[in-house]
Amino acid sequence: MTRKEAKNHKPFFMFLLQSITEMMGPDMAKGILQRVGKSLADSVIEKFGEESLKVNSIDELITKEENPLTYLDDTLENQDGNLLILGACPFKKVLDDYLDLKDEVPPIMSEIKDIYNQEGSGYAVSPYCIIHQEYRKTIAEKIEIEGNGVNFFQLGCKSASGEIKYGDDNIGEVGESKDDIENELRENACAYTIK
Numbered sequence: 001m002t003r004k005e006a007k008n009h010k011p012f013f014m015f016l017l018q019s020i021t022e023m024m025g026p027d028m029a030k031g032i033l034q035r036v037g038k039s040l041a042d043s044v045i046e047k048f049g050e051e052s053l054k055v056n057s058i059d060e061l062i063t064k065e066e067n068p069l070t071y072l073d074d075t076l077e078n079q080d081g082n083l084l085i086l087g088a089c090p091f092k093k094v095l096d097d098y099l100d101l102k103d104e105v106p107p108i109m110s111e112i113k114d115i116y117n118q119e120g121s122g123y124a125v126s127p128y129c130i131i132h133q134e135y136r137k138t139i140a141e142k143i144e145i146e147g148n149g150v151n152f153f154q155l156g157c158k159s160a161s162g163e164i165k166y167g168d169d170n171i172g173e174v175g176e177s178k179d180d181i182e183n184e185l186r187e188n189a190c191a192y193t194i195k
Contacts, residue, residue, distance in 0.1 A: 014098035017127060018109060026111035033112065033127055037134025044068040044135075045142055054144045058082055058194060061143065068139045072132065079184060083155075083176065086190035091128035095160055123167040125159035132190075140194055155191040156181045 021029040045053070045068050052067040061069060062076050062084065070076055075087035098105070113124035122133040133154055140152035153170040164185050171178050174193050181191050 011094065011097035011101055013094050014105075017112075018106060021108050021112060026108060027115055029127070030112045030115050030130060033130040034116075034121070034134045037131040038138045040131065041068060041135045041138035044071050045139065050142050053139065053142045054147075056146055058084070058145065061145070061194075069136070069143070072135065075189075080180075082174075082193045082195055083180075083184070084192050084194065085184050085188045086192075087188050089128070089132075089157075089189040091126070091132065092160060092189070094128065095126065117165065123154045123157060123165045123170075125157050125163055125165045129157055129165075136192065143194060145194075150194045153193045153195065155193060156185055157190040158185045158188070 017029065017033075020032060024032075048066055048068050048071070052064065053061070053069070055061045055064065058081075059078055061067065062073075062078055064070065072090050073086050074090070077085050077087065079085050095105070109127055112127040113129060116122055116124050116130050122130065122137075124130050124133065136154075137152050140150055143150045153174050154167045155171055155174070155176060156164055156166045158164045164182065166178060166181065168178070170193075171181060174195060176193070184191050
């Protein structure tokens with residue numbers, strides 16, 4: 001990264017999260033991130049309106065330019081019907097900019113996502129997955145396809161280091177293949193479905 005590029009991105013949010021975690025503990029930080037995800041979703045739903053989430057198909061939802069689901073997920077693609085693949089994590093720059101200044105992420109930061117995963121709240125590989133997964137869950141509560149409500153299932157996500165966290169229970173429940181999810185995550189950041 002050049003010096004000019006580094007000036008365009010700020011690691012502020014990662015340092016803020018680290019400070020919150022050190023001062024309040026990883027469990028409190030996890031709760032804050034969950035609330036941030038929900039609050040962000042509520043604000044985006046208000047901005048675009050619930051009508052923007054009432055569609056006739058998944059394809060219509062993800063190709064619609066202005067709706068809450070694609071607001072963060074601007075590299076979202078539909079693979080094989082309802083398998084939604086996110087090509088790049090929107091939070092990756094935050095982590096990259098932090099690692100430009102620090103050699104590694106402190107272990108206490110991993111505790112945040114470990115607590116989230118152990119509680120069965122989601123399938124996170126980083127603290128920012130918590131924001132993103134809670135964001136999607138909240139939005140999914142408002143999605144209607146052909147007048148019917150939907151369910152959100154996180155299937156897997158991949159960290160910048162290549163670690164993959166699978167939503168094994170969800171993969172089985174929606175009838176996807178773990179091998180297919182793994183293949184998609186080799187080149188992409190996240191996999192989920194809305195049914």
